[in-house]
Amino acid sequence: MIDVRSLRRLGTSMRDGLRGLRQAPLVFLMSVSTMAAGLLMLSAYLLVVQNMRTVLETAGADLTLVAFLTPGEPDEAVVADLAARFGGIDSVDSVTFVSRERALSRLREDLGSEATILEDMRENPLPASFEIQLIPEARTPEGVRRVASRLAEADGVDDVRYGEAWVEGYARVLRALEWIGAGFGGCLMLVLAVIVAGTVRLAVYARSDEIQIQRLVGAGGLFVRLPFYLEGALQGATGAGTALLLLWLAFSSALPSAGEAVQLLLGRAAPSFFGVTEIIALILLGAGLGVGGSVLSLVYIEESP
Amino acid sequence: MIQMYHVDMRYAGGAFGLRDVSLHVERGEFVFLTGASGAGKTSLLRLLFAAEAPSAGQVLVSGRNLSRLSSSQVPQLRREIGVIFQDFKLLGERTVFENVAVTLEIAGASRREIRARVWSILKRLGLGHRLDHRPRALSGGEQQRVAIARALVNDPPLVLADEPTGNLDPDLARDIMDIIADAHARGTTVIVATHDPTLLERYRHRLLVLEGGALVQDNAPDSYPGSVRRAVSTSA
Ligand SMILES: Nc1ncnc2c1ncn2[C@@H]1O[C@H](COP(=O)(O)OP(=O)(O)OP(=O)(O)O)[C@@H](O)[C@H]1O
Ligand SMILES: [Mg+2]
Numbered sequence: 001m002i003d004v005r006s007l008r009r010l011g012t013s014m015r016d017g018l019r020g021l022r023q024a025p026l027v028f029l030m031s032v033s034t035m036a037a038g039l040l041m042l043s044a045y046l047l048v049v050q051n052m053r054t055v056l057e058t059a060g061a062d063l064t065l066v067a068f069l070t071p072g073e074p075d076e077a078v079v080a081d082l083a084a085r086f087g088g089i090d091s092v093d094s095v096t097f098v099s100r101e102r103a104l105s106r107l108r109e110d111l112g113s114e115a116t117i118l119e120d121m122r123e124n125p126l127p128a129s130f131e132i133q134l135i136p137e138a139r140t141p142e143g144v145r146r147v148a149s150r151l152a153e154a155d156g157v158d159d160v161r162y163g164e165a166w167v168e169g170y171a172r173v174l175r176a177l178e179w180i181g182a183g184f185g186g187c188l189m190l191v192l193a194v195i196v197a198g199t200v201r202l203a204v205y206a207r208s209d210e211i212q213i214q215r216l217v218g219a220g221g222l223f224v225r226l227p228f229y230l231e232g233a234l235q236g237a238t239g240a241g242t243a244l245l246l247l248w249l250a251f252s253s254a255l256p257s258a259g260e261a262v263q264l265l266l267g268r269a270a271p272s273f274f275g276v277t278e279i280i281a282l283i284l285l286g287a288g289l290g291v292g293g294s295v296l297s298l299v300y301i302e303e304s305p
Numbered sequence: 306m307i308q309m310y311h312v313d314m315r316y317a318g319g320a321f322g323l324r325d326v327s328l329h330v331e332r333g334e335f336v337f338l339t340g341a342s343g344a345g346k347t348s349l350l351r352l353l354f355a356a357e358a359p360s361a362g363q364v365l366v367s368g369r370n371l372s373r374l375s376s377s378q379v380p381q382l383r384r385e386i387g388v389i390f391q392d393f394k395l396l397g398e399r400t401v402f403e404n405v406a407v408t409l410e411i412a413g414a415s416r417r418e419i420r421a422r423v424w425s426i427l428k429r430l431g432l433g434h435r436l437d438h439r440p441r442a443l444s445g446g447e448q449q450r451v452a453i454a455r456a457l458v459n460d461p462p463l464v465l466a467d468e469p470t471g472n473l474d475p476d477l478a479r480d481i482m483d484i485i486a487d488a489h490a491r492g493t494t495v496i497v498a499t500h501d502p503t504l505l506e507r508y509r510h511r512l513l514v515l516e517g518g519a520l521v522q523d524n525a526p527d528s529y530p531g532s533v534r535r536a537v538s539t540s541a
């Protein structure tokens with residue numbers, strides 16, 4: 001039943017919540033600090049994972065699969081056939097044929113002044129190959145592996161190469177980090193909710209006389225609970241905001257001096273902070289934890305005076 | 306307004322608060338409830354505003370069956386009942402104004418309405434100059450009046466007063482009773498629990514006598530000259 005009176009009641013109830021907060025600012029501050037510390041760990045972790053994911057995506061972008069043909073000069077019909085076949089695979093974006101001569105001249109370019117070592121060779125030792133680029137959506141370790149096996153099945157293909165070793169290793173590390181993060185984040189969130197529950201419990205005790213009287217003159221359950229939900233939400237949101245601020249300060253001040261370590265981790269990808277969506281999501285997460293904690297502490301609130 | 310049929314009320318430990326009480330109170334009536342300490346006066350009042358539930362029998366208040374009232378319907382019932390508690394139950398940290406305003410806030414009244422009504426009732430009760438004081442800083446009689454103001458400010462159809470003149474000197478007691486009589490004159494149904502015989506003699510109203518949780522007498526306003534002292538002392 002939403003009417004003017006209910007809305008006014010809502011307003012009064014919220015004001016009571018803020019009053020409770022003013023009455024015990026120290027308890028509130030302590031709870032916010034704990035919350036901030038916990039969420040700082042969590043968001044730092046998330047930031048690392050986010051950046052590593054970016055690396056994987058960037059790496060995927062210049063990922064090329066190379067299908068080497070069986071040694072010897074390939075038959076033109078076979079080349080045309082393979083080109084059509086590879087081009088027909090779903091996630092393949094482009095197929096480029098690299099003839100043996102082309103491969104040799106590239107090698108010569110790459111070697112530069114060292115190219116003289118090629119002079120001694122009587123014949124071109126390099127096989128012909130196809131270079132295959134994938135559409136962006138398919139540039140994942142799984143996507144690459146799937147296409148690679150399709151390429152390898154084709155007659156006339158000797159071997160398929162791609163940056164498998166490091167891409168897969170990196171992806172595996174990232175996946176592990178994500179799992180560890182999920183487990184550790186879950187525990188952390190539970191702990192934080194319990195901490196908020198404790199603070200709210202204190203606030204409930206501090207206001208128990210008031211609650212009793214409100215009940216006696218006809219306050220409904222929501223009217224009594226709402227101030228505490230509000231207090232929990234405020235604690236959580238403030239904690240999350242503080243955590244993000246600290247993380248951002250650390251991010252922007254420590255990054256230049258930690259260049260090498262970061263480069264080792266990220267390669268050429270530029271480190272980035274959370275976007276607006278992630279920031280809003282984290283603050284909502286904090287508020288949600290706060291409300292969760294309040295709910296937890298109000299489960300046993302007495303119904304009758 | 307109030308109907309009770311063979312109501313028993315037991316406390317958690319098994320002690321009887323009320324035993325087989327049957328009772329009708331009409332809209333607009335003024336009823337005294339008396340009996341020795343422990344006779345069940347407070348128990349009866351608590352039953353009526355749903356702070357306790359009957360363990361047997363039926364209780365109807367304003368047409369609502371209290372044994373079938375869900376916990377979400379209790380607040381609505383309480384908003385229609387003004388209760389003056391034996392121990393006042395004021396908030397020491399809040400101002401007199403805030404203590405009285407809580408009733409209207411919970412009823413969802415507008416700010417302006419709250420200000421006007423609280424101010425007017427406190428002025429009527431001679432507390433117009435005490436609005437911003439804390440109850441701690443008030444005398445017992447003043448605190449009592451704040452408690453009464455909180456119960457009456459919403460013009461509830463039913464007022465339950467538990468020893469509203471307890472521990473007050475006779476002059477103050479008369480003031481308080483006048484205020485309650487005033488509300489009654491405006492159509493409010495009133496139940497006053499007291500074990501003060503002088504009060505019962507001065508104001509002639511229907512008189513219920515409880516003893517050991519049972520209703521042992523139900524006297525019409527004009528039918529108990531001289532019986533009050535006996536009624537109260539026999540049950541004492
Ligand atoms: N919360 C409680 N738990 C258990 N027993 C109670 C409780 N409250 C009251 N009683 C018992 O119920 C009986 C009636 O008590 P009640 O408070 O209704 O008496 P009363 O008439 O209001 O007394 P008084 O004049 O002292 O206020 C008493 O025997 C008392 O001991
Ligand atoms: Mg009593």
